[in-house]
Amino acid sequence: MILHPGIIALLGGTSLVTVMVLYSSYEGFKIIRYWDRESSSARQLSLERKTYLLSSMIAFVLAINLLSLFLFIYTVDDIHTQFVGAMCATGTLNANTIGWWALLLKVTIFFVSSIWILINYIDQRTENLPLVRKKYASLILFLPLFILDVYFEIKFFLGLSPDVITSCCGALFSENSRGIASTLAGLPIRPMKYTFFATVAAYFLTGFLSYRYTKIWLIYLTAFLAILFFFISIVSLISFISLYFYEIPTHHCPFDILQKEYHYVGYPLYITLLGATVFGLFPGFAELMKAEGVPLMHWQRRWLLTALLLLIVFFLIVLYPMIFSSFTLEGYD
């Protein structure tokens, strides 16, 4: 089982990433311990030099993490045929208790590392690197996530044994069974639709207003709404958006849209969703850092604009099948 090429690539990639994060944490610890801006000792100089290395390492880590998120889903989807009863990625994830946790962790790591990159970005463009200590403290804080990621991945893939009967997505995301996933699928469609559209509208509006007026409370509100938007979108995706793509009123799987049969529409959908969330979060987090005397209005506005654009693209992708396909959910509301 472990010898699937995708699994080898994934394990290799995440191990590499973990080694890098471990090393960065070690150096980060030294920075927290000995950092002294005023000093001109050899140690301080070497620490300052190390920060360049660490930031490019973490940028690398983020890029690999994003790729491995998709690689993970794809691999899990690719091996589903080896399990009796599994019909898509969901089936494989169910084959083992850790599957869903591994996926969740990967998404979390994506958010965490992108915010780290953001802090680093602000820090490096400020004269006296005011955030250095916080930055590396947070890195050490996040270290367990990365280690857990490798652990889960290994445990998940090693624990898979073919022929174990798994419930496929038809069973998991159908309204009759119990569990969180099916609760999501069973949510009434019409209220869910209203919630989704309302959230998107609210997010867009606050985003736009904070872009226009750059009020602090608006920026925080945007960040909050970004998180809300992410969860509501995932729920809606399972509850009703996927139905429009599949044109089957009972098929709620969030992974099948990544497949060729649906023209890989899942990729732009998920990428814009992740992007719209992350860029909406950025200004808020940056605002938290503002207390340190960092000028960042210019960047905040740029991020907000990016978030808004990504949101529009995401929304258009969601809207497209609702408007242009002949499939309707009227009878199922």
Added chain:
Amino acid sequence: MRRHLMILEFALSCLCRRKYKNLALLFAFSLLVFILSSILLLTYALKKEAIEILQGAPEITVQRTVAGRHELIPVEYINKIKTIPGVGKVEPRYWGYYYDPFIGANYTLLGANRDMLRKIEILEGKSFFSEQKGVCIVGKGVAKAYFAEVGDRITIIGADGISYTFKIAGIFKTASDILTNDLIILSNDDIKRLFQIPTGFATDIVVEVYNPEEIETVAEKIKKLFPSTRPITREEILRTYESLFDWRSGMILTMFIAAVVAFVILAWDKATGLSAEERREIGILKAIGWESSDIMELKFWEGFVLSSLSFFTGLIGGYMHVFFFGAPLLSTALKGWSVVFPTLKLTPYVSAYQILVLLFLTVVPYMASTIVPSWKAAMTEPDQVMRG
């Protein structure tokens, strides 16, 4: 934008200045991608092909096992299996292996119990009726081994020591090599005579099930009726092939991990071992106002140019190797001791997934290996190097 382009330009000049070193790196990297992509593409295509074709495999094959080994099955089982609801045609199969001492190859001999072959236009020559004796249809591999053509005769020594000759009525076309390469199709009576199969026994039994949903239950019922049998469902066959090729490509990939590691070490070494000249170059750049981040970008572009070019070249090469030329370099390794090995004329199944996997196996480790060296280079102090 212009700034980045200028740094790219400078990176290219740097690469050109050390032409042979970088060409060697480019070559090694392309070769690595070429090998890995050939393996991935070949096994994936084989897997897809197997799964496409074996959809036609019998719904259930029932085999009897004695002491854990496959044994001949009594034909009378058929009557009882027929009574299970949902079961269609139930037929005995007569088949076996034959080692040809003159050529040193293994063939698979199969009795034709259906006239199905007549409908299929994948033959050179013609088919025969299943009751016709003394004729055979052979796969391309068998025909090649005997240097035989339609109308020639082949000799097979039976279990009783007597040589039997068969006239080749037809040869399977190359397109079906992957399924028929080592096959010799004879009539059932001929097979029984050749192998001296006692009357009332068959090699195994194939069961047709009308509703695919019921295959599993029918298999269970057969197992209950005859506990010494092993019903093999079509699902099982497909799953076996699925994991078979994953395992195979994973196995070969694991062996090649050593090559990846070796390459990463090479890349690391090339990137770390800055010559005095390079060091001076960077020192001068910094002295004229380049920042450390610019130098890192320069190094990034160097890595990007090398890895993107080698990745593309290797991938395209691997693709052509597998799908245009039939993977000649790999098939020797894949072949093992198989004397009769099919020419691999595969459908080029390629997916974005494979490219992603390949990226993870090659470009990612390479990029990772260049991070530290390029940082080291960027930290060069101008005054130190220029002073010598």
Added chain:
Amino acid sequence: MKYKVFIGIFIVELLLLIGILLFSYISINTRIDEMKYLRQLCQGLTATDLAIWTEARYTRHPSQTDIFSAFQDCPSCLEHFPAGSVLSPPPHFRRPLEAVK
């Protein structure tokens, strides 16, 4: 300008790659009929396996092997066919012991 040359080569290779993917797409579609024939042939022959490795029983018919398949020719005899070393053991052989119980 060297970067123009590089970007040129880059684009050419990218286009080649896209061309290859397109070629795959087209040839998969053109081989649909052939595949149908092969599937019919498979049905007609009641074939259960691909004729790739003919050296031993369990490499010629991996799906038909018995429970002892990896070492089937005698108890605890060593694997000596080259293909056997890269061919996967059958799934039931790789299941952890607890699952079998």
